[in-house]
Amino acid sequence: MTANGFYEEIIIAGFGGQGIMLTGKLLAQTAMQAGKEVTYMPSYGAEVRGGTANCMVIISETKIACPVVAKPDSLIVMNKASLNKFGPRLKNHGLLIMNSSLIDTEPQLDETIEIISIPADELAVELGSQKSANMVALGAYLQKRKLLTADQAGQALPNVLAKRYYKTLPVNIKALQCGAEFTKSCCKV
Amino acid sequence: MVEKGQISIGTEERVLMCGNEALAEAAILAGCDAYFGYPITPQNEIPAYMSRRMPEEGRVFVQSESELAAINMVFGASATGKRAMTSSSSPGISLMQEGMSFLAGAELPAVVVNVMRGGPGLGNIAPSQSDYFQATRGGGHGDYRTIVFGPSSVQEMADCISLAFELADKYLMTAMILADGFLGQMMEPVVLKKRPSVELPPKDWALTGAKDREQNIVRSLWLGEGVLEDLNFKLDDKYKQIQKNEVLCEEYEVDDAEIVVVAYGVAARIVSGAVTRAREEGIKVGWIRPITLWPFPTEQISKAADEFRLFLTVEMSTGQMVEDVKLAVAGKSPVVFYGRPGGGVPTVEEILDKIRQLTLGAKT
Known part of the structure; x- marks a missing residue:
């Protein structure tokens, strides 16, 4: 937070194929459509399916200077390697959304960090598409931070999804809402 | 990748795009007639975008067999009076230096984009600013300069390329965008609008077919006594004017x-x-x-x-x-x-x- 309203730095990480980049782009697109300033920075190394993938998103009420996130306010991790890599970089009093379907350990982090442990893969399978686990996690994040809503993300989704994937819009929108519902039920917010 | 119909072009609406794609679309808006290039990270979104959008606009896209070919295709297209560009990243830009020197010698307008990566050699694909010397000192052989822009946002990637086309035509020389991997890859909201058109000198030197007129010759070889010296002083005058008028x-x-x-x-x-x-x-x-x-x-x-x-x-x-x-x-x-x-x-x-x-x- 700054005097001029909110300033939120987020890192989203997982393995290649989990839709990490799409999740970041969707968050950025949603923020832009809500009239916020935003930057999205992908890791663009030799990432391949099965390798690691991460991206940085900054959402702000005012112009963003530096697009590089050193210490995020929020971290969404979809697998264990990402938690190990980025967990220690989370700010104190930060927020961790972790995919408990693929992370079986308790994170050893500062006690001021709030943790939402969500079985994103299982919830997505129940909805009929395991690939939507990223949307479940994003929905949980949006509901917790309350800067943007899962509905807004659903409306922005067609703008970041290639048209050939439009048939997946309904299940992904459901997944966003499912994540939001999970946060509502697990945390008194 | 952004698809047709998903973004608004030419309006005040903000669209979320990566630097490479915003630059490519802005080049199309600026009237780029022909794009030539060879793939290299971290600028591949530019040729990828152009390969789809240029044919849609009825313009030219060629994936050349090498960077040498690409810059010389730019030379050829520019000699006919068309707006031409290429893009690459550091090692590819090194390969283009001979062509860039020839463009300077022939006084042809061109736009070159360098999305820098770490060097020397093949280096790595991470963002870097290590080609500043090469870009601002001419880069190739001979006594010449290129106009160089160092954008710092996705919006400026778009804005600088439209200005680059304009200044290239105004001064008959190469204008370069010197970006880096981060600027190419990062996404930010951008407004894609056409620059107000300005009056530019007519391209009466262009090779357009010499029927009913004197033939035009475009070249960078000047063997006559004192001819090259005169050209060098002429170029120098031009560079001094640019230093006076175009600093941003x-x-x-x-x-x-x-x-x-x-x-x-x-x-x-x-x-x-x-x-x-x-x-x-x-x-x-x-x-x-x-x-x-x-x-x-x-x-x-x-x-x-x-x-x-x-x-x-x-x-x-x-x-x-x-x-x-x-x-x-x-x-x-x-x-x-x-x-x-x-x-x-x-x-x-x-x-x-x-x-x-x-x-x-x-x-x-």
């Missing part, structure tokens, strides 16, 4: 500053974050951001150095632009340097620490 730079809180940080491109974004925080700590610090790297904002920096200040230059290299800063400061104030080469990206915290150290140094 941005300043922030320089007036009362005891420390002035000079940086361009994505490094300038990181610097601006650090300077804002240093101001919150009560440190009197400002920044100057060159937008054109050549012509360099020598006068603006020289003016700032008339009062004694500490100059800190921050680059993603071991120090290249710092030499231009020193030339501008001309010994009037001390100039120090902080850099991260080879794909290293400084953090706001690192630069803030450096600023704090300088404050302590200034007091003792």
